[in-house]
């Protein structure tokens with residue numbers, strides 16, 4: 008102890024002369040830092056109500072509640088997160104995980120209210136003074152708690168695939184599939200959008216768990232065409248996937264394919280429960296496409312005796328005759344159909360109704376009849392020269408290609424249309440040309456510009472890679488015919504497709520004319536159903552809606568014994584056809600068992 | 607100077623098993639409860655003292671007032687959901703929980719936080735250490751009646767909290783170090799503002815040295831008080847400044863280096879006298895070491911690069927079966943997390959080793975005997991313990 012120890016403490020007196028360091032009015036003068044995790048903000052337009060924020064909150068501080076004035080729509084549950092500040096710990100995990108980046112936090116932290124309930128509020132819906140605060144915590148771009156990219160899937164190189172009709176994509180390996188399944192946040196928005204309402208989050212969870220049998224069982228609960236849908240489904244689910252808002256949507260379709268690829272085919276029947284005991288009722292189905300066979304599958308499993316009549320010599324409908332093999336190998340279709348057959352469905356191919364057997368006979372021999380016809384007839388452009396025999400319809404050519412018939416592959420071809428069918432025929436022709444002549448010379452002319460293209464982006468990309476020329480915003484004017492032979496197609500530049508009322512009425516820039524050379528012109532502008540089998544009387548009796556057979560919510564036509572499903576009533580789409588097949592089967596089952604009110 | 611001398615003749619006789627026999631009815635002994643809300647108690651714990659005159663003849667520590675069941679709670683939370691709760695285990699220096707937990711998860715999940723994140727983690731831990739010591743210094747002085755020190759150090763701590771706020775988005779519970787890395791990089795101009803803060807803290811520390819350490823009263827009441835004998839260090843599991851002030855130089859940063867400590871230049875501070883004064887002085891000097899470390903880190907850390915390792919979707923993150931123990935040197939000694947995983951999406955068991963558990967209970971009970979009531983608070987604070995980490 009020294010003198011210093013006695014004197015030194017007195018130096019504290021210097022503080023008497025210092026300015027105070029306290030902030031006079033901290034409640035007013037002290038905004039939170041730029042990253043401050045203060046009160047929540049949410050952009051209700053950006054938010055999709057996926058509930059991922061609710062899932063991650065370890066305090067149960069978030070409840071998803073209906074937002075006033077909002078209706079659920081595809082990809083938006085219309086629920087919004089309500090936050091309870093009696094529970095929140097300001098961790099911002101909800102902000103970090105938010106699938107749309109709609110949720111953030113302001114730098115505000117003072118909120119005085121006498122009513123404790125006031126501190127439970129729905130950000131973005133209940134307006135707050137910090138709604139416009141610019142500062143506060145937002146998820147930094149690099150900071151991701153859910154991976155944003157799909158694993159890379161192997162596929163044939165363009166040079167390789169153009170030489171044959173071999174399937175292009177490899178499918179996921181187990182490791183890739185698990186990584187992709189891992190990205191799912193199980194929000195379930197996809198279920199509502201899938202026409203068949205497949206239990207997507209759970210079958211994806213089955214992949215994560217490696218429980219493929221359970222996955223397959225889940226697939227079959229809603230879709231007996233999982234092999235086919237796993238390859239060619241239009242995957243509407245992916246367009247609403249929450250992961251797609253700030254990254255790539257989960258590859259739901261490929262994951263479905265992965266499940267069916269993993270379960271050995273011999274085990275399928277063990278996974279599926281056997282059909283119910285026979286009811287003694289019989290149903291005839293016309294058309295062995297996805298809709299007809301789904302209905303047959305369901306009805307057979309419910310114990311009804313089902314006979315399916317198919318005009319062509321192999322089942323599958325438009326999936327076989329309309330989709331090229333490189334997208335959907337034929338043995339895949341066979342596998343799906345075989346499982347359906349194993350449920351006791353009597354499938355009769357090569358039996359066209361309207362010829363030896365009439366619809367009337369089916370009606371007399373069965374308790375119900377289902378029409379499940381595809382869109383097998385191509386629509387015509389009706390432009391000058393389109394009646395030439397070398398102006399062909401895409402559906403006809405695709406059917407011939409499947410049957411292995413030689414339709415005279417042209418050295419150079421022009422396709423009219425911008426949808427997936429146009430791409431299918433263009434790429435089919437490209438392959439045939441490559442085999443026959445070694446070079447690809449196909450031009451696709453589409454009405455739409457690339458920004459509004461109808462075909463899948465993948466199709467467009469792959470077509471380009473394979474050497475197909477795609478010209479957008481070109482309207483067909485005439486088939487050029489020289490010396491009686493098709494020489495090409497004349498097009499004008501499209502200025503707009505629809506008029507002000509939104510009706511289809513293309514207008515053109517006539518000064519921008521092009522001739523696309525080719526010895527064959529293929530029309531791929533849409534299809535319709537051949538309803539000749541109905542006969543005149545029945546056609547007259549039935550109710551129609553804009554050229555389509557009119558059905559009620561259960562799929563029943565205006566004739567009580569006749570039901571209809573699939574492309575002919577819904578338009579072309581495999582999974583919608585499956586959904587329709589289920590619907591009509593449920594309707595028929597209810598009718599046959601006298602429980603119609605409950606259906 | 608007249609010092610208090612206890613009257614040993616009043617002492618109870620030891621029973622054969624070593625325990626003491628108190629005949630409370632004799633009027634010689636009195637039970638006195640200090641805490642849980644006594645101002646001289648650090649946090650909510652309580653001391654059941656048996657006194658004879660002014661002297662403590664026996665003490666029993668009672669904890670549990672702050673038990674929140676974190677370890678159990680974590681068994682029902684996914685790995686990411688545990689991240690926001692761990693910081694709450696130790697309020698004044700929460701970042702060790704974040705670091706140890708994140709590091710344990712990373713080890714078992716087989717991922718590694720990126721380089722830049724490791725520097726930022728080290729930065730945060732040193733910032734936290736400075737703050738923890740500042741709080742301690744205020745408490746140590748206050749427990750001996752010197753309130754002004756707490757006012758100064760609280761100001762310094764507040765400045766550091768400002769830096770925490772701008773870096774992590776929060777002042778107390780930073781929730782910034784998460785499995786995989788850290789949330790974000792340094793904000794623009796952070797280094798400059800940090801330097802200003804460090805200078806201000808250095809100025810405060812100079813005043814603290816003058817007023818608290820060169821102080822006849824403080825010395826009288828702390829020199830020779832509350833000695834931890836070097837041989838107790840191993841027996842009682844004493845770590846950190848409590849051990850270093852006894853001349854046993856233990857520092858996890860040196861002994862089992864982690865994060866970027868091997869790349870930093872520093873020497874653990876130690877002392878020899880092992881009394882209240884020496885422990886306070888070791889901590890005071892440690893503040894300067896940490897200030898220096900913060901400067902080194904800011905000067906040398908990578909300015910860009912990833913901040914998070916690739917983590918799987920945290921919503922269903924499953925971690926293979928395994929167990930690990932991760933430790934770090936916090937301001938009070940060795941802080942550790944023992945994590946057991948069973949392949950599911952939840953921790954099977956988490957055990958948190960806070961140094962306060964050893965220091966505030968068994969050690970304190972031993973040291974307190976023979977101490978004057980008036981010195982109990984000062985002695986207790988000198989062990990620098992935080993009850994929230996005792997009970998978790």
Ligand code: SF4
Pocket residue numbers: 063064065066067068069090094095096097098099100101102
């Ligand atoms: S900040 Fe954390 S505790 Fe609060 S609502 Fe979000 S996730 Fe829940």
Ligand code: SF4
Pocket residue numbers: 049053054055056057058059060061087088104105106107108109110
């Ligand atoms: S995670 Fe984001 S998008 Fe989803 S409900 Fe919450 S706030 Fe809305």
